Amino acid sequence: xxxxxxxxxxGLVLMAFVTGHMANLMLGMHSxxxxxxxxxxxxxxxxxxxxxxxxxCSALVHLALGLYAIAARRSLAMSRMDWVQLFLGxxxxxxxxxxxxxxxxxxxxxxxxxxxxxxxLAVYWSFSPGYAFQQLGVVMVVWIHAAxxxxxxxxxxxxxxxxxxxxxxxxxxxxxxxxxGFAESGREVLEKLANDAAWREHIGVNLRRVxxxxxxxxxxxxxxxxxxxxxVLAAAGVLAARILRERxxxxxxxxxxxxxxxxxxxxxxxxxxxxSGVPHAHVCSGRGRCGxxxxxxxxxxxxxxxxxxxxxxxxxxxxxxxxxxxxCQARVADSGVVATRLLPPWIGP
Amino acid sequence: xxxxxxxxxxxxxxxxxARMDALRADLLRAPEELRSLAAATYAAIMSPGxxxxxxxxxxxxxxGIGVEWLYWTYAYSPLRAIQSTAPESSRQALRLASRRVGxxxxxxxxxxxxxxxxxxxxxxxxGVQELVVAATLLLLVLRLAWTLISTxxxxxxxxxxxxxxxxxxxxxxxxxxxxVVALLALGAFLAGVLExxxxxxHAAGALRxxxxxxxxxxLLIIALACFGRSRNAPRFPRSFVLAALVVAxxxxxxxxxxxxxxxxxxxxxxALQIGLRPMVFFFWQxxxxxxxxxxxxxxxxFVALLAGLGVGALVVDAPLLALAAAESPGLxxxxxxxxxxxxxxxxxxxxxxxxxxxxxxxxxIRPAGPLHEPDEHSRLLTLLPLxxxxxxxxxxxxxxxxxxxxxxxxxxxVLAGAGVVGLAIGxxxxxxxxxxxxxxxxxxxxxxxxxxxxxxGGNTKGTVxxxxxxxxxLRHHNGPLHFVPYGSLGTVRNTSRDWVxxxxxxxxPIEVDSxxxxxxxxxxxxxxxxxxxxxxxxxxxxxxxxxRVDPGVKVFRCKFRTAPGRQFDLRAQAYKRIEGALRKMEIxxxxxxxxxxxxx
Numbered sequence: 032x033x034x035x036x037x038x039x040x041x042g043l044v045l046m047a048f049v050t051g052h053m054a055n056l057m058l059g060m061h062s063x064x065x066x067x068x069x070x071x072x073x074x075x076x077x078x079x080x081x082x083x084x085x086x087x088c089s090a091l092v093h094l095a096l097g098l099y100a101i102a103a104r105r106s107l108a109m110s111r112m113d114w115v116q117l118f119l120g121x122x123x124x125x126x127x128x129x130x131x132x133x134x135x136x137x138x139x140x141x142x143x144x145x146x147x148x149x150x151x152l153a154v155y156w157s158f159s160p161g162y163a164f165q166q167l168g169v170v171m172v173v174w175i176h177a178a179x180x181x182x183x184x185x186x187x188x189x190x191x192x193x194x195x196x197x198x199x200x201x202x203x204x205x206x207x208x209x210x211x212g213f214a215e216s217g218r219e220v221l222e223k224l225a226n227d228a229a230w231r232e233h234i235g236v237n238l239r240r241v242x243x244x245x246x247x248x249x250x251x252x253x254x255x256x257x258x259x260x261x262x263v264l265a266a267a268g269v270l271a272a273r274i275l276r277e278r279x280x281x282x283x284x285x286x287x288x289x290x291x292x293x294x295x296x297x298x299x300x301x302x303x304x305x306x307s308g309v310p311h312a313h314v315c316s317g318r319g320r321c322g323x324x325x326x327x328x329x330x331x332x333x334x335x336x337x338x339x340x341x342x343x344x345x346x347x348x349x350x351x352x353x354x355x356x357x358x359c360q361a362r363v364a365d366s367g368v369v370a371t372r373l374l375p376p377w378i379g380p
Numbered sequence: 381x382x383x384x385x386x387x388x389x390x391x392x393x394x395x396x397x398a399r400m401d402a403l404r405a406d407l408l409r410a411p412e413e414l415r416s417l418a419a420a421t422y423a424a425i426m427s428p429g430x431x432x433x434x435x436x437x438x439x440x441x442x443x444g445i446g447v448e449w450l451y452w453t454y455a456y457s458p459l460r461a462i463q464s465t466a467p468e469s470s471r472q473a474l475r476l477a478s479r480r481v482g483x484x485x486x487x488x489x490x491x492x493x494x495x496x497x498x499x500x501x502x503x504x505x506x507g508v509q510e511l512v513v514a515a516t517l518l519l520l521v522l523r524l525a526w527t528l529i530s531t532x533x534x535x536x537x538x539x540x541x542x543x544x545x546x547x548x549x550x551x552x553x554x555x556x557x558x559x560v561v562a563l564l565a566l567g568a569f570l571a572g573v574l575e576x577x578x579x580x581x582h583a584a585g586a587l588r589x590x591x592x593x594x595x596x597x598x599l600l601i602i603a604l605a606c607f608g609r610s611r612n613a614p615r616f617p618r619s620f621v622l623a624a625l626v627v628a629x630x631x632x633x634x635x636x637x638x639x640x641x642x643x644x645x646x647x648x649x650x651a652l653q654i655g656l657r658p659m660v661f662f663f664w665q666x667x668x669x670x671x672x673x674x675x676x677x678x679x680x681x682f683v684a685l686l687a688g689l690g691v692g693a694l695v696v697d698a699p700l701l702a703l704a705a706a707e708s709p710g711l712x713x714x715x716x717x718x719x720x721x722x723x724x725x726x727x728x729x730x731x732x733x734x735x736x737x738x739x740x741x742x743x744x745i746r747p748a749g750p751l752h753e754p755d756e757h758s759r760l761l762t763l764l765p766l767x768x769x770x771x772x773x774x775x776x777x778x779x780x781x782x783x784x785x786x787x788x789x790x791x792x793x794v795l796a797g798a799g800v801v802g803l804a805i806g807x808x809x810x811x812x813x814x815x816x817x818x819x820x821x822x823x824x825x826x827x828x829x830x831x832x833x834x835x836x837g838g839n840t841k842g843t844v845x846x847x848x849x850x851x852x853x854l855r856h857h858n859g860p861l862h863f864v865p866y867g868s869l870g871t872v873r874n875t876s877r878d879w880v881x882x883x884x885x886x887x888x889p890i891e892v893d894s895x896x897x898x899x900x901x902x903x904x905x906x907x908x909x910x911x912x913x914x915x916x917x918x919x920x921x922x923x924x925x926x927x928r929v930d931p932g933v934k935v936f937r938c939k940f941r942t943a944p945g946r947q948f949d950l951r952a953q954a955y956k957r958i959e960g961a962l963r964k965m966e967i968x969x970x971x972x973x974x975x976x977x978x979x980x
Binding site: 155156157160161163164167170171195199200202203206207210211213214217218221308310375376377378 | 425426427428430431432434435436438439441442443445446449450453457458459460461462463464502536537
């Protein structure tokens, strides 16, 4: 749970950075100059040593924790939202790598490299549109990943009923406005390229400088991608090995209403229910936060994993009685468990 | 006639040859066209216009997803409630499924409207907007189709299934059906875009050919695999009919696309008519009910036919009104026969509905004969069969008249003639009519029921034994049976309703103490009320008081209230008990003898 909190925290840091970046792009709806003048305010803090360190650390920690979460999974019984998060999260690093390297490293490899918005937009809109598609894809992927994460964290808070009406539209408005800014400033850049010969010349010189160092950058990028791929495969391998090892150890639990759930040993009650198609409420997707999955254990309580501190805290918060457990936290060691769902399966946040 | 037929055949064959040539040309030239199209598309994408378009598309997606998400924050809980309800019958499954489809389709429509509406806000490069709108609509069609297919076949959820398909087949049947829809939708939308936006008619033709062929193959597999030959019943194999339909439609498509659409609609209607019976009866599999499914079946057959005709008319752009007004007598006759068939079907449905309702009501009322207690349903038992016959006669008359009218035969003289004859018969059968109509009113006003004792206007009285259209049969308590026509029934005095008051006199000698006697009678009344047998029948206890004083006699008047028909037994009981009580107090009944003073 402490790791999960750390993952949330780093995610929030990263989201703050992305939001600032997008807010900067929104200024493009006014003009290119506005973008540049907003830049020290919105992006400046992140370019300081402390900001940069925080950002890089957060990104690495968030990535590492994400991979760890995959490796630590016991089954693929995930909600649709979790699948979306998994794939978007995994897709982000390769898509973002190029942009990050160009922005961060190019300055060091080629001194005097001018990485202003005008420069980058000219590259995207005129010189190599391929990068633009990559960036647009990244905007979608990163933002949806962040928004889903933020939403599933906030939606359980009591305050959500009050702030949800504002936050939810905002989560969609930010990328839409940023993209509008991107499109609008792109048009301005194209006009400037056509009319302002001196500027065009400046951009060309700048680009040639980057082209000179493209090869080492590409080599670095390829190395990083391979390393990333190895890490992802390792995490998936750990998960697959666990699933395969426990494949034949089946357990069965009985539910109220004559239902029955079957699955591998070591899965949580909720995972067994989801794998067997037993309707079961789980607002927070099995993170032990919401308490909607709680069950009364009528028999076989000694076959369940012992209660952790977080589970105890959540159960106390929702006012659970004696003999109640969170289905997402109680893992089943052997058959003979009889559970009664306490909340209707359709309950929402 | 034969000449026109021959001419038409030659014409159709020439069309088919031209179509085949065009298809061949499409297939030959498509690769070359596609190559140049791919190069042009790449160039268009890798340009400022391409970047702008992609940005706009991403914005549209975000707008659509955002609005739909907002919708689902409200609609998700009801959806989950529906999904986690275990239906008890197929009919409930149908209700749940329709609610689920309603929720999901609203979400789809919201997404589509938001995305297409937002696309109006941007200035797109030429042709891109049409592409985007087509893609959005394609997405809508695919999601809609999957919603419907997954709802109807419900792979993996036996209880939610709406068609009689075994679990093992539902999954891949859904996949095959979805593939067919996806192929046809792709062929329709993408080919349209290729033709209009990209200017590649041959590629479009080739695409249509490929998708239609693949879809036909899928349909063929579905038909052959799903409706396999039954070894139990020696009946014509349905799979053969369905496969033949698919092949025939595909063959027609090779000759003419438009004719193929009509053929496909006709084939779908035929396939539906073949498969509709098990589909409809599936919803009543847990019931012995036979009549209601039959109504639904005939209505569904009719609706399927009409829908087929409607869609067909839309496809061929037939000016239906102009067609109806056309002067071709053959066509007019066909249209009119169609009208008569419609009327017959509607009449049939109405008749089955009325009959089912009446029969069900009748079967719920237990049969009441003359030996049974009169109960509240005996009136319905009389009225309902009467109503059924009346409805049948009315429906037949109306069907005949309106059919004649639909066929264009002037019915005014018939009506007038019927009026004249009716008048004549009416005068002749005045009494009969009065009896019948009077009877209906007696029954409607609930004047008497079978088993009740009534006194009619004349001197007839007795228990109602039989109620017929014209008369009521009254059994006199001495045995004779009166048949009274309703017309001469007159005022009815019904003595079997609610309660009766029974009064009788008690003459006692003049010396008795009136107050003592009153108390005695009251006590007897209380005893009778306390008796488990008699108390049940008493509505008000027996009471008595001094009523008249005659020379030498005090007459006490007693009364009690009881259920109709029981007053005679109870009066006998009351006399018996009062007599016993009087004897205990050594009081005699008045003997009627007057002491005469002789003056000595």
